[in-house]
Amino acid sequence: MIRRCSKGHWYDTSTNKVCPHCKLESEKLGIGIQDVEEDDRTISIADVGLSLGDELGAIIGNSVGNPITGTAIPGSMASGEDDDKTISFGFFGDTRQQPVTGWLVCMTGNERGKDYRLHAGKNFVGRSPSMDVVMVDDKKISREKHCSVIYDPKSDSFYVAAESGNLVYLNDELLESTEELEQEDKITIGDTSFIFIPFSRGKRKWKNE
Known part of the structure; x- marks a missing residue:
């Protein structure tokens, strides 16, 4: 189930009992996680007018942590730079374009x-x-x-x-x-x-x- 915390972070309740972003912030500030989770509520992405594509686009485009799993996005996946080569996004290894014969x-x-x-x-x-x-x-x-x-x-x-x-x-x-x-x-x-x-x-x- 996808859930949105009181601070607007998205995360998956099947893998995280509490918002991993808020937990990290609270640990840095020395605040108990219960203090920032009490207003969390389960919400559908459709209820706020967001598509899965919008979510993934925001993740890759902004090089932020994955709001679903709480894990970081690898830099090679976040990059959209084009230097006239075929760029690997980290899924298939080195895919640099071979010289034409x-x-x-x-x-x-x-x-x-x-x-x-x-x-x-x-x-x-x-x-x-x-x-x-x-x-x-x-x-x-x-x-x-x-x-x-x-x-x-x-x-x-x-x-x-x-x-x-x-x-x-x-x-x-x-x-x-x-x-x-x-x-x-x-x-x-x-x-x-x-x-x-x-x-x-x-x-x-x-x-x-």
Whole structure:
């Protein structure tokens, strides 16, 4: 049950018998907690016109303690700064954006004209949001790993490979094994066609820093 204390703090009565914020303040001031809790009453967030989104927004935006659990919000979650990198909010670890090695440019369907960044290693294509190249609208594309586009830094080469026996066409020919890609090759899966554009090639390479 969510409860609001006499000082306006929100907390969860299932995990805290008294307001953790008031308790902390009273300990600092040497005041008994009973002196500040007598006016507490259980109240619905809806009764005061607050949404859960408003509450969470206030928590993250102001870098304050969590009013529900009484615990502090980690600094990485409270930060909203954008420095042109993909920022981790502390849930999935380091998610800094990898250097681009090339692009797939969609030539058909609802995503026509959209480009998809490629990075070193395997770039999986599918409908799942967890894929590197996400194609939600084409139901003929497998949800997970329909195919992959690979950049191998050691050989400085790109390849395309079918995954799990899915049909993939390279320049309108059925792909029967992993094939090396050349600039402006056409890759077709489902009802979607891509043109491949390399960035890392020859002297134009990313160096480890």
